[in-house]
Structures are given as structure tokens and as C-alpha cells.
Amino acid sequence: MFPKEQGYFFPAEWHPHVATWITFPHNDHSWQEDKLGQMYPEYFALIKAISEGELVRINVNSAALQAFVESQLPVYGIDPAKIEFNVQPTNDAWCRDHGPAFLVKEGSAERLVVNWEYNAWGGKYPPFSDDNALPSTIAKRLSLPSATPGIIMEGGSVDFNGAGTVLTSRSCLLNPNRNSHLSQEQIEDYLKNYYGVSQVLWVSDGIVGDDTDGHIDDTVRFVNTNTVIAMVEPNVEDENHAVLAANLAELKQMRLLDGSPLRIVEIPMPDAVVIDGFRAPGSYANFYICNAGVLVPIFDCPQDEIALGILRQLFNDRPVIGLSAREIIWGQGSFHCLTQQEPAPCV
Known part of the structure; x- marks a missing residue:
């Protein structure tokens, strides 16, 4: 039986957490050696903020890397009692995409891990076999059952309202570098059966600099069961203007399962984040909702306060916290990409 038939579903991110999983960065292909060190303060600030409300379970590539992380906890004021380690070979840091997808069952203590296949965004960054192995080994570590669909899927490519709807993008999930043998209808069936949803809503594309082929977590996010934030670029000369305008037009035509339209709240993009001539995919949509708050990447530009102000109006059950991501974003991802x-x- 599929997970959906057993009553399992992927809850909204604002559902209470037991823990957050991250995979500690060590790959200098994502951050060159000098940039890896520069991003550590931002990364540990992320860990500290999450640990204020839940455990942080860290995949570390080796015992030596665990020892390094442990040595840094007091430097950044992190309570070691809120940190657990899973020593296991890893390739890269993007736990949203290679980490376990946890499903729950209403009125039950049962949980399940979906073990999707992972190919580093269409085979762009080999090797990735160690990251692909993480979900099944974590399921065993936690003594949880698992389901293995056998197709490529990444956590950053989907966003859930916890009430039967998932948002995704055609540019990513319909890209032939993922599952070229599957039609859109077949991919929707996998999403429904293995994530426990009833409706799939599609936008077209993603932002400039996003090497994932357009993950939804840089453009559109649910903030409650019927409301999304949509990133927009007011500057018509900017490369992101047209694609985000097209996505917004599509969102306005969408209807939820009860026939109601989405409530759409627009957030302006940050100034272009250009590092060493490369435009990184900076976006306020890459926030992470944890027990302690909504952790929003900020980029030292005037739009930071605008974005934080809008999100504070939308989240009234936990604080909205801006954390610098100017160094992290060089790796072409941010807080949501790093967490599961x-x-x-x-x-």
C-alpha cells in the first residue's frame, strides 16, 4: 500500500517538530575552502536559532568533523544538550533535498520516512551516492518504517499546506534530467501517493542563479493553509522580473481543494547578490519555519526590513527572525535548503 492509503501525509512546516536535520558542510565544491570558513558563523547562527526550540540532528562526514563541530558549540553559545550527531559519509550540505522526508498519521504516534532517490539536481554535482543513502539509514537509526518510490525527488522542489495541497514547479519536476520516463500526470501520482496529498499546483520556473532548475522554495511558500507568499521583482530590467510575474499570474488562477483562490502576499526580491561575478539565488522565500521562529535569510539591503515586516504580519504564533545569509548564499542555497x-x- 502507498503511504497515502495507510493514512500518512507530509505535514506543513509549521507543524511542531521533534528535531531539525542538517548535514554539516565540508565540500569545497559548494563553498571554496576560503568561503567555507567565512560561512561558518552564519551556519552556526542558524543552528543556535533552531536549537532554541528543538533538537538539531547533524549528519557529520566523520568523527573528526563531529569533534570540530563540538569544539565550536561553546564559541557560538549553543547548548550541546540540544545537538545530536549522526556520523555517516556525506557529499554535500543540502539536507532539504537529500534528507529524509518524514510523514505523520493523524491521531497516531506512527511516522514514516519516504526514501526518494537523489541525483544532485540532475547529475550536476557527482558524486552523490552518500547523500542518496541518508534517508534509509536515518530511518533505520530511528526505527521508522520507510517507503521507497524509486524516482528522483528533492525536498526543495515541493511546498505543503498540510491540508492536501503541494506546490511545485514545471522547470524542476518536469526536467528530463530527473525522471524523463515519467509524464506530468505520473509525477503527480507519485506526489499524491507518497506525500499523502490530493492536489498538485504548478508554477513555471525559478529564479536566476538557482542551479536546482527552479525549486519552489525560492519563489512561492505556504504560510498557512490558504495563503502563500510570492516573490516578485519590481524592477522590469531585472532578469527575475518576467519569470516571477509569470508565476504570480499562474498563482492567481489557482484554486484549492475547496474551490477557493489562494490568498497571495507579494514580497519584493532582495538586491541582486553578486559574489565574484556570480549572481547567487538570494530570496526571502528560503525561510525555515522551526519551533523557535521563522528564520529568514537577509542580505544587507533595504528590502530586508520590508520582507521581515510582511512575514511578521503573517506569522502570529512565533517570532520572525532575520539572519544574515550573505556568505551562505554563495553555495547557491540558504536556510530552507540546508534544513529538513x-x-x-x-x-
């Missing part, structure tokens, strides 16, 4: 929530059981 482990939800609490629905009991």
Missing part, C-alpha cells in the same frame, strides 16, 4: 524538519507525531 522531523515532525512530531500527531497525538
Whole structure:
């Protein structure tokens, strides 16, 4: 039986967490050696903020890397009691995409891990076999059952309202470098059966600098069951203007399962984040909702406060916290890309 048939579903990110999983960065292909060190303060600030409300479970590539992380915890004021380690070979840091997808069951203590296949965004960054192995080994570590669909799927390519709807993008999930043998209808069936949803909503594309082929977590995010934030670029000369305008037009035509339209709240993009001549995919949509707050990447530009102000109006059950991501974004991802929530059981 598919997970959906057993009553499992992927909860919204605002559902209470047991923990957040991250994979500690060590790959100098994502951050060159000098940039890896420069991003550590931002990365540990992210860990500290999450640890204020839940465990942080860290995949570390080796015992030596665990020792390094442990040595840094007091430097950044992180309570070691809120940190757990999983020593296991890894390739890169993007736990949203290679980490376990946890499903829950309403009114039950049961949980399940979906073990999607992972190919580093269409085979762009080999090797990736160690990252691909993480979900199944974590499921065993936690003594949780797992389901293996056998197709490529990345956590950053999907966003959920917890009430039967998932948002995604054609540019990513319909890209032939993922599952070229599957039609859109077949991919929707996989999403429904293995994530426990009833409706798939599609936007067209992603932002400039996003090497994932257009992950939804840089453009559109649910903030409650019927409201999304949509990134927009007011500057018509900017490369992101047209694609975000097209996505916005599509969102306005969408209807939820009850027939109601989405409530859409627009957030302006940050100034272009250009590092060493490369435009990184800076976006406020790459926030992470944890027990302690909504952690929003900021980029030292005037739009930071605009974005934080809008998000504070939308989230009234936890603080909205801006954290610098100017060094992290050089790796072409941010807070949501780096994290994967482990939800609490629905009991």
C-alpha cells in the first residue's frame, strides 16, 4: 500500500517538530575552502536559532568533523544538550533535498520516512551516492518504517499546506534530467501517493542563479493553509522580473481543494547578490519555519526590513527572525535548503 492509503501525509512546516536535520558542510565544491570558513558563523547562527526550540540532528562526514563541530558549540553559545550527531559519509550540505522526508498519521504516534532517490539536481554535482543513502539509514537509526518510490525527488522542489495541497514547479519536476520516463500526470501520482496529498499546483520556473532548475522554495511558500507568499521583482530590467510575474499570474488562477483562490502576499526580491561575478539565488522565500521562529535569510539591503515586516504580519504564533545569509548564499542555497524538519507525531 502507498503511504497515502495507510493514512500518512507530509505535514506543513509549521507543524511542531521533534528535531531539525542538517548535514554539516565540508565540500569545497559548494563553498571554496576560503568561503567555507567565512560561512561558518552564519551556519552556526542558524543552528543556535533552531536549537532554541528543538533538537538539531547533524549528519557529520566523520568523527573528526563531529569533534570540530563540538569544539565550536561553546564559541557560538549553543547548548550541546540540544545537538545530536549522526556520523555517516556525506557529499554535500543540502539536507532539504537529500534528507529524509518524514510523514505523520493523524491521531497516531506512527511516522514514516519516504526514501526518494537523489541525483544532485540532475547529475550536476557527482558524486552523490552518500547523500542518496541518508534517508534509509536515518530511518533505520530511528526505527521508522520507510517507503521507497524509486524516482528522483528533492525536498526543495515541493511546498505543503498540510491540508492536501503541494506546490511545485514545471522547470524542476518536469526536467528530463530527473525522471524523463515519467509524464506530468505520473509525477503527480507519485506526489499524491507518497506525500499523502490530493492536489498538485504548478508554477513555471525559478529564479536566476538557482542551479536546482527552479525549486519552489525560492519563489512561492505556504504560510498557512490558504495563503502563500510570492516573490516578485519590481524592477522590469531585472532578469527575475518576467519569470516571477509569470508565476504570480499562474498563482492567481489557482484554486484549492475547496474551490477557493489562494490568498497571495507579494514580497519584493532582495538586491541582486553578486559574489565574484556570480549572481547567487538570494530570496526571502528560503525561510525555515522551526519551533523557535521563522528564520529568514537577509542580505544587507533595504528590502530586508520590508520582507521581515510582511512575514511578521503573517506569522502570529512565533517570532520572525532575520539572519544574515550573505556568505551562505554563495553555495547557491540558504536556510530552507540546508534544513529538513522531523515532525512530531500527531497525538
